[in-house]
Amino acid sequence: MTQTGQPTRRERQREATYDEIVRVSRELLVEGAELSLRAVAARMGMTAPALYRYVSSYQDLVDLVAFEIDKAATARFAAAADTLPADDVAGRLVLSTTEFRMWALDAPREFGLVFANPVADPACGRREALTLSSSGLLFTDQMRAIWEQRRFPVPALEDLTETARTAVLDPLIPAESEGIAPEHRGLMWVYMQGWTQLYGVVALEVFGHMDPRLIESGDMFVDVLSRFAPTIGVSDEMARLEVLVRERIARG
Amino acid sequence: MTQTGQPTRRERQREATYDEIVRVSRELLVEGAELSLRAVAARMGMTAPALYRYVSSYQDLVDLVAFEIDKAATARFAAAADTLPADDVAGRLVLSTTEFRMWALDAPREFGLVFANPVADPACGRREALTLSSSGLLFTDQMRAIWEQRRFPVPALEDLTETARTAVLDPLIPAESEGIAPEHRGLMWVYMQGWTQLYGVVALEVFGHMDPRLIESGDMFVDVLSRFAPTIGVSDEMARLEVLVRERIARG
DNA sequence: CATGAAAGTGAACGGCGTTAACGGTAAACG
DNA sequence: CGTTTACCGTTAACGCCGTTCACTTTCATG
Numbered sequence: 001m002t003q004t005g006q007p008t009r010r011e012r013q014r015e016a017t018y019d020e021i022v023r024v025s026r027e028l029l030v031e032g033a034e035l036s037l038r039a040v041a042a043r044m045g046m047t048a049p050a051l052y053r054y055v056s057s058y059q060d061l062v063d064l065v066a067f068e069i070d071k072a073a074t075a076r077f078a079a080a081a082d083t084l085p086a087d088d089v090a091g092r093l094v095l096s097t098t099e100f101r102m103w104a105l106d107a108p109r110e111f112g113l114v115f116a117n118p119v120a121d122p123a124c125g126r127r128e129a130l131t132l133s134s135s136g137l138l139f140t141d142q143m144r145a146i147w148e149q150r151r152f153p154v155p156a157l158e159d160l161t162e163t164a165r166t167a168v169l170d171p172l173i174p175a176e177s178e179g180i181a182p183e184h185r186g187l188m189w190v191y192m193q194g195w196t197q198l199y200g201v202v203a204l205e206v207f208g209h210m211d212p213r214l215i216e217s218g219d220m221f222v223d224v225l226s227r228f229a230p231t232i233g234v235s236d237e238m239a240r241l242e243v244l245v246r247e248r249i250a251r252g
Numbered sequence: 253m254t255q256t257g258q259p260t261r262r263e264r265q266r267e268a269t270y271d272e273i274v275r276v277s278r279e280l281l282v283e284g285a286e287l288s289l290r291a292v293a294a295r296m297g298m299t300a301p302a303l304y305r306y307v308s309s310y311q312d313l314v315d316l317v318a319f320e321i322d323k324a325a326t327a328r329f330a331a332a333a334d335t336l337p338a339d340d341v342a343g344r345l346v347l348s349t350t351e352f353r354m355w356a357l358d359a360p361r362e363f364g365l366v367f368a369n370p371v372a373d374p375a376c377g378r379r380e381a382l383t384l385s386s387s388g389l390l391f392t393d394q395m396r397a398i399w400e401q402r403r404f405p406v407p408a409l410e411d412l413t414e415t416a417r418t419a420v421l422d423p424l425i426p427a428e429s430e431g432i433a434p435e436h437r438g439l440m441w442v443y444m445q446g447w448t449q450l451y452g453v454v455a456l457e458v459f460g461h462m463d464p465r466l467i468e469s470g471d472m473f474v475d476v477l478s479r480f481a482p483t484i485g486v487s488d489e490m491a492r493l494e495v496l497v498r499e500r501i502a503r504g
Numbered sequence: 505c506a507t508g509a510a511a512g513t514g515a516a517c518g519g520c521g522t523t524a525a526c527g528g529t530a531a532a533c534g
Numbered sequence: 535c536g537t538t539t540a541c542c543g544t545t546a547a548c549g550c551c552g553t554t555c556a557c558t559t560t561c562a563t564g
Contacts, residue, residue, distance in 0.1 A: 010531070010541075017542095036520065048521075050543050058521060108370060116368050118360060119460035133461075163469035172463050192462075192472060193479070199461070200452015207370055209385075209451075210444075211424050217415035220444060227445070262510075262562070269511095288551065300552075302512045310552060 014054075018064075020044055021054060025065045026072075029109045037061060066113045073103050073110070074134035080248075081142065089149050090234040093142040094225060094241045098248045100135070101202050101221055108206045116203065136195075140175040143191050143232065147184075152233030154186035164189055190231060197224050218249040266306075270316075272296055273306060277317045278324075281361045289313060318365045325355050325362070326386035332500075333394065341401050342486040345394040346477060346493045350500045352387070353454050353473055360458045368455065388447075392427040395443050395484065399436075404485030406438035416441055442483060449476050470501040 007015070024043045028035055037058055038048045055061040080099035081092035104111040114133070147154070157165050168188040171177055177188050201224045205215045214220045222245055229235045259267070276295045280287055289310055290300045307313040332351035333344035356363040366385070399406070409417050420440040423429055429440050453476045457467045466472045474497055481487045 008531085014541095034520095037522090038520065046542095047544065049523080049545090052522080053542060112368075112370075115461065116364075116455070116459055118364075118458075161469065161471045161474075163465050163471045164475075167463045167466050172465070192466075193475065196452045196456055196472065196476065197449060198452075199456055200448045200450075203368070203455055204448055204451055207368055209367065211419045213415050213424065214419050214444075217413065219413045219416045220448065223416075223445065224448065260562080266510090286551095289553090290551065298511095299513060301514085301554080304553080305511060 018054060021051070021061070022065055022068045025061070026069065026110070029065075029113070030107065032109070035062065035065065035113075062113065062117070066117065069110045070114045071134050073100075073114070074138050076103060077135060077138055087149075089142065089145040090232075090237050090241060091244055093139070093146060094245055095248065096138065096142060097198055097225065098221075098245045100198070101205070101218070102248065102252075104202050104206050105215070111202075111206055115199070116207075136173065137176055139195065140177065140188070140191050143194065144176055144180065144187065146232055146234065147187050150233040152231070154184060154190050156186060157183065160186065160189060167192075193231065194228055197228055200224075218246070221249075222246065270306060273303070273313070274317055274320045277313070278321065278362070281317075281365070282359065284361070287314065287317065287365075314365065314369070318369065321362045322366045323386045325352075325366070326390050328355060329387060329390055339401075341394065341397040342484075342489050342493060343496055345391070345398060346497055347500065348390065348394060349450055349477065350473075350497045352450070353457070353470070354500065354504075356454050356458045357467070363454075363458055367451070368459075388425065389428055391447065392429065392440070392443050395446065396428055396432065396439065398484055398486065399439050402485040404483070406436060406442050408438060409435065412438065412441060419444075445483065446480055449480055452476075470498070473501075474498065 021040060021044070024040050025035055028039055028043070033039060037051050037055075040061070041048045041051050051061070055064060077096040077099045080095045084091045084095060086092075104115075146152070157169075160168065168177070168185040169182060171188065175188065175191070177185065180187060201221050204210045205221065208215070210220065222242055225245060226238055226242065229238045229241070234241065273292060273296070276292050277287055280291055280295070285291060289303050289307075292313070293300045293303050303313070307316060329348040329351045332347045336343045336347060338344075356367075398404070409421075412420065420429070420437040421434060423440065427440065427443070429437065432439060453473050456462045457473065460467070462472065474494060477497060478490055478494065481490045481493070486493065
């Protein structure tokens with residue numbers, strides 16, 4: 001019979017419904033409304049129980065939406081990097097991280113959903129998918145590009161604690177580390193250090209636990225980037241990079 | 253007539269009720285239950301509407317509880333420091349921050365309530381009280397003690413951006429900065445840098461956005477402290493301090 | 505003692521997640 | 535082709551939630 005590729009008609013319909021669920025959910029979040037099964041269903045012209053054909057619970061909906069938001073946001077971070085030539089590896093990372101910050105301040109609810117929601121405990125399915133965040137892959141990839149160009153020093157494996165060594169050699173949270181030779185896996189530790197600092201300043205800003213004037217100016221964010229620059233061997237470029245960052249911040 | 257100091261009987265009763273509200277709320281959180289007006293009221297042998305005599309809304313209850321949790325947690329951080337002599341200023345700060353981490357991992361819901369809840373926008377009342385967190389006062393005070401003993405270099409005011417200079421000279425989020433001469437206010441900037449890093453690693457751990465094995469071992473937390481040590485002139489002591497930290501972590 | 509404010513109650517409204525029983529409809533199959 | 539079956543949606547209901555309103559009770563005080 002008409003085998004148009006794999007997806008049967010039913011499957012296509014179902015996929016479209018999933019897409020609509022995510023789209024409507026994000027609309028609600030952007031409008032500042034609460035994300036709820038009933039609200040999503042109503043906007044789709046359905047009743048709430050019908051959604052249970054697609055998600056098994058409210059938390060499941062949240063996880064699904066968080067996963068898709070992360071994907072979309074990551075595309076935005078990547079697009080910011082792509083305003084620079086491919087060989088400007090430092091500029092690209094800096095623009096992506098700045099875009100990350102602006103996105104978080106723009107859409108704090110979405111940020112909270114993806115990055116400030118306790119990740120589910122059950123060692124099953126979606127947890128991996130969520131922990132394996134698209135943005136993580138992007139940032140690790142960009143940092144690897146810098147390292148391949150500059151070969152800045154990274155900690156030797158024997159200088160890491162045993163747990164850290166294990167974590168960088170066999171990452172539970174998968175990252176773009178496949179192509180990195182074991183003796184250079186210290187790079188992953190540098191990445192985690194950077195991610196920790198980036199996350200700290202951005203979360204602090206988003207949750208408002210910082211002087212509003214500093215949030216407005218972005219000075220602490222710039223400061224964090226500047227202090228991290230030497231670690232990845234880009235301190236000589238920092239003046240230029242800071243201009244890039246401040247331009248992006250000024251654009252609001 | 254019977255003016256026993258200020259507080260009349262009614263006022264004492266009311267104060268006791270407030271205390272019970274907070275106590276019961278924290279019980280619920282610790283038990284992993286949801287914080288709700290009805291649950292709090294029920295456990296107090298009241299009905300939900302009665303609580304409206306004490307808090308004006310659910311959010312108001314959350315703010316109240318968050319404020320009290322912060323106070324209680326700060327007492328715990330201070331007690332951890334007090335296991336060391338008063339002149340071991342570095343050890344005291346390190347033990348307090350480690351206690352902060354252990355508390356956050358212990359009581360993630362309480363941590364979230366205090367440190368990952370968007371601070372209310374309305375420029376009124378409780379916002380100040382919350383932003384003026386007890387823990388902030390403790391940490392700034394401990395860092396000032398280190399600085400007074402070591403006089404580690406702090407950024408000069410003219411090396412700060414204008415916004416940063418304004419923020420450290422006239423802090424909106426009040427800190428133990430009253431007694432610091434203007435020319436040494438760069439210390440407040442160092443404090444904010446440290447707080448940002450501490451917050452980043454702890455929040456990342458609490459929300460589970462980090463390799464579970466690293467959370468378990470606390471290696472990234474130790475790494476953050478170690479990297480910050482030079483900034484406050486305690487790198488020479490770091491070996492001893494790391495032992496202190498790891499002992500506390502091992503105690504679970 | 506009378507008064508009046510404070511404290512608490514019960515009923516109700518609308519919204520939430522979730523379950524259960526049921527109907528229509530389109531795909532799958534003999 | 536007709537029949538079966540799995541899927542998709544419905545309505546109704548349960549128990550929870552925050553919140554309001556009208557009401558009683560309590561109790562310190564003039």
